[in-house]
Amino acid sequence: DSEKDDSQEVEYHVLQMFTKAGNNRGLIDKFKLCFNSMMQKSTIRPDRGEILHLHLVSDPDSRPIAEGIVGTWLQKGLLKVRYVSIMAFLPFQLSFHDPAELTETLYPIVQPMQEKFSAGAKSYYGDSIFFLSVGMHQVFPAETKRIVQLDCDLKFRSDVRELFEMFDRFESGNVIGIAQEQQPVYRHTFWQYRNEHKGTKVGDPPPDGQPGFNSGVLLLDLDRMRESGLYNSLLDGNVVRNMSEEFHFKGHLGDQDYFTLLSYRYPQLFHVLPCTWNRQLCTWWRDKGYQEVFDFYNDCAGEVNIYHGNCNTPIPDG
């Protein structure tokens, strides 16, 4: 199962996008909360031969901001040592990836999705980088076998290690772990298909329906993504266009739209994470004509493991 070998540390790869943070106080505060809560709850420790490797996709202006936040965490720790590189004492490893460079590899892979699941050519989610997860298996080297990708607007109440343990629950054929969307957004965007296919589960709420996915917490089994003939065949432009047409679907939420559409034809590619591991707090769709059904989508029983303050929703204390 694991990357463990006696001579080597076990590496737990976590990736986050942290771009255009320059004048975005909101994003900076979100990242701080997410990072601090993840570190506070994490039991992944270098002295146990384990290392948390944080990959940040950051443009040159955002990078020093991230370094500042990560540095604050260090000052809280044992860091009183002088004359020694502080990086040697990091309780985790940090790597930066330039979005412009990643985009060069990504663009040819994700261009068909960008056409269908972006708000427009110049739109914010139109950037290829918002489809990074879709082509991550081709962007990262073969040594990187699994990655957990996280939005910045999260708060951990549990150990990030448990997310990695969930890879072991994947059934054969599963390549990505992802939680369901907790608002009727896909009930809305698939209205035409639903209208033409009475009784379909597409866009219906849990437990029996297929509400679609939310990409705030993503378990990417890069090895399986690389090996899956099915997954890679579905990256093809014609396939994406045909599926979009079949479902009369045009989205604007990037990777999560693509994964949702795929799941309606090929659910076996996805391992569905418990709702408590991506507890979405946005309620924007409640009063857009969906009062009656909203709670069917939004209910999530059990202790919250990760809060997701999507659409700028404040995250409760504690």
Ligand code: UPG
């Ligand atoms: N991000 C940046 N810089 C920005 C804006 C976004 O780095 O200027 C990153 C960041 O990691 C952020 C993520 O992109 O957390 C998603 O953007 P966000 O504004 O948080 O989107 P939301 O509207 O909160 O989230 C919805 C979904 C979420 C999904 C996202 C894009 O709830 O799960 O990932 O849309 O599909």
